[in-house]
Every structure is written in structure tokens, then in C-alpha cells.
Amino acid sequence: RAGRIATDINIEIxxxxxxxxxxxxxxxxxxxxxxxxxxxxxxxGLSEKITDTDPQKTGLKPLDxxxxxxxxxxxxxxxxxxxxxxxxxKDKLSDQDKANYMLLRGFAEMLKLPQMNDTYKLNTAxxxxxxxxxxxxxxxxxxxxxxxxxDVTDEIKTLKDNYKNHDFIFFHYKKTDSAxxxxxxxxxxxxxxxxxx
Numbered sequence: 001r002a003g004r005i006a007t008d009i010n011i012e013i014x015x016x017x018x019x020x021x022x023x024x025x026x027x028x029x030x031x032x033x034x035x036x037x038x039x040x041x042x043x044x045g046l047s048e049k050i051t052d053t054d055p056q057k058t059g060l061k062p063l064d065x066x067x068x069x070x071x072x073x074x075x076x077x078x079x080x081x082x083x084x085x086x087x088x089x090k091d092k093l094s095d096q097d098k099a100n101y102m103l104l105r106g107f108a109e110m111l112k113l114p115q116m117n118d119t120y121k122l123n124t125a126x127x128x129x130x131x132x133x134x135x136x137x138x139x140x141x142x143x144x145x146x147x148x149x150x151d152v153t154d155e156i157k158t159l160k161d162n163y164k165n166h167d168f169i170f171f172h173y174k175k176t177d178s179a180x181x182x183x184x185x186x187x188x189x190x191x192x193x194x195x196x197x
Contacts, residue, residue, distance in 0.1 A: 014037050048109045124142045
């Protein structure tokens, strides 16, 4: 595991992998923030019914992708594409000390989800600095509010400036997640105690 590499390193290594074509399937690799990136496999006859390659523990080797349905031709094709992609990743990132491979998880097809504004008759918005949560908010139809920076005080300012204009605001504060992922209970508690700000 590479840990939380700097976003600028993520941008550079993602650019090495973005735009590859494997057996007619186009692969896009887009950096998010820190160590996270989105990988899109775009082509015909693919399946989302694939297991993660992330073993979820430090020190264990990555898992091979597998199918939730071994008899499914689309799953077999997808696994083959993923294995070829990971071989390319290993080759193209071999000069990196830390981020020299990718752990893939959360395979899913793009869905058209019910939109919160329509379903609940609310005027919704989202405040988030981390790209993944902005994307999730957009996926369910929330207006993503611009945040001036990456600090929670920037997010709080955006919330204060906009809360009267919306019935519901999703507020995401990434540092609580990061502390929890690191197993730092005391830090997570202090991050949750946001009302002091």
C-alpha cells in the first residue's frame, strides 16, 4: 500500500495510464485526490460483477479479479481486460517507489439514479472538498457548491453562505474518514467535534 501519496504524484502516474486501449476497450484513469483515482473501462460486453483486487490489509498481495458468476461471458471478458490492464500498470509504474501498482475496488456500471430533488421535492446541495463526494452528490442530482479551498473552514464558510437557499445540504468532511482509515480513534473524535469551529 502506498499510503496517501500527494495528489500531484497521483496526477502524474494517472496520466501514464489514461487513454490505454485493451482489446477494443478504452481505459480512462482520472486522479481524484491523494492516492485515489477513478478507472473507467468503456466498451461492449463488460460486466460489473467482478470482485475487488484490494485485500483490505497492509502486507498482503493484491487479489486476482474474479467473477461473481463464472459462467458469465461478460465477466470473463472483463477479468481478462482487468488482468491485462494491471500488467500494464505494473510495467508503467515500475519506477515508482510507493505507488507502483493499483488496487481496484467497487466495480460498477454507470447507473441512472433517482434524483433527490424530484424524489423528495427538496432543493438540495452538497458541500465537499473531496472529488469523489462531489461526484456522488451530482449522481443523485444535488447542486455541488463551490468551495474556495480544501480546509474544513472553507467548507463551513460555503455552508454558511448557502444554507438559507436550500432545504437539504449534504456536508462532507474528509478528515474524519482519513483518521478512521488510519485507525486513529482520538484524531477521528477530534475531527468530528467540528462544532468548535
